[in-house]
Amino acid sequence: MAVQRRLSEFPLLTGRSAMTENPAIAVVIPSYRVTRHILEVLAAIGPEVARIYVVDDKCPDGSGQFVRERCRDPRVVVVEHPENQGVGGAVMSGYRAALADGAVVIVKVDGDGQMNPALIPNFVGPILAGEADYTKGNRFFDLEAVRNMPSLRLFGNAVLSLLTKLSSGYWNVFDPTNGYTAIHRDVARHLPFHKISQRYFFETDMLFRLNTMHAVVVDVPMDAVYGEEVSNLKISKIVTEFIVKHAVNFCKRVFYNYYLRDMSLASLELPLGMALVLIGGGYGIMHWVMSARIGLATPAGTVMLAALPILMGTQLILAFLAYDIASLPRRPIHKKTWYASRNV
Structure with missing residues (x-):
């Protein structure tokens, strides 16, 4: 495909042109009430990407049909769910489709405009270089930019990061709820898709599953962007659920890593x-x-x-x-x- 052959021309990866000659890079975009931003996100995805999967998770706004009617990018494939499965279920459907089409690296980008598609090479690079199995965004590298983050979100993220370090075992990562991620196909195909949390605990549960596989996870610096988008996450409803799931994952990880597989x-x-x-x-x-x-x-x-x-x-x-x-x-x-x- 012409799109794949042009990856070596991308400025951030020209130093590894021999290594990235024809990697099939796919982008998965879970779509739920993002019709205001989805077309802008699709238009910003560069030529280094071979295929884009828009997963309509039973969106009440009909985002799948919306994309079909208004997007002319031949790389875009719309996947529709007959029932809402949550962000985790949508991403897993995108992973399955990308793996079936032969993708080498799968990038997950939200459709609400908070994630800059121009950073995709930064997420793909460490994986193609053999330095990581999974990369994820971190909005806390630039301390000046962090000042623009709402105080409540900043505090909540710090607490969630500590809990995630304990439950996942990845003490070197931060910003666990960041959904800008990339994964290598050899890792993705061994994930227990049916066991991974389908709702808002998805990103954290992914880290736990990756640790049980001994996958290498690397943070990628990115800026925090907050526009007019409205989050569907209700903190008061998920606090207890998150604490319980973190405790369960911690016990599972300790059992798997320190008693079942090794002592x-x-x-x-x-x-x-x-x-x-x-x-x-x-x-x-x-x-x-x-x-x-x-x-x-x-x-x-x-x-x-x-x-x-x-x-x-x-x-x-x-x-x-x-x-x-x-x-x-x-x-x-x-x-x-x-x-x-x-x-x-």
Whole structure:
């Protein structure tokens, strides 16, 4: 295809022309109430992209038909859902279509205009270079630009990032809810599509699934853009759901990585540390209640018996976290394709 042959002409990738001679790059755009911006997003996607999949997730505005009638780009393919599946379900449908058509790298871009399509080469580059399996946007690299971000969103993102680090194991990434992503086909085809969260937990759940595969994830700097678009996300409705899902994913990840697939000193540090904290805390609370009932001060020896296991348990938990942070996946798992091997 002529579009594919022109990738080596793209300015940001000319240094790797031999490696990127004919990679099939696809873009997936989940479409739900974005008819005001979708045509502008499609028009901004450069010639380095071979195919664009607009996934109409049972959009009440009929975005699929809207694109068919008004977009003349031959690269655009409209995929329609008979029922709404959420952003995760829409992206998975786009992944399936792109994989079936032979895409090498699949980029996910939102249709609301918040993501600049000109950055697509920045997301694709590390994957084609064999440096990453999955790339995602990070709006927090430029501290000056962060000042333009709403305070509530800034605080919420910081909290979600901490929870995501714990549940996913990717301590080196930030801005977990950022949906500007790219993935290599050899990684995407091994994802359990039917298990990945279909709603707003999708991006975070993707990181958890990637960690269980030991995939390398890299952040890509990007600017935060906020226009007239209206988010469908209601924070009050998903806080409890997110906390529960983070806790479940953390337990699953620890079990998979530290007991099922491998065992190390960290496999002992976490349960022993938690047990000591619980024993010390329980013992201390029990004696504090007893002392309060009889009106006497708790003996110093009893306080030390409660404090010592808590301190030791905390140290063991911190040691586990240090091991976990140092265990980040560092070698990409996707196979070197012919265009990559030619540059070695």
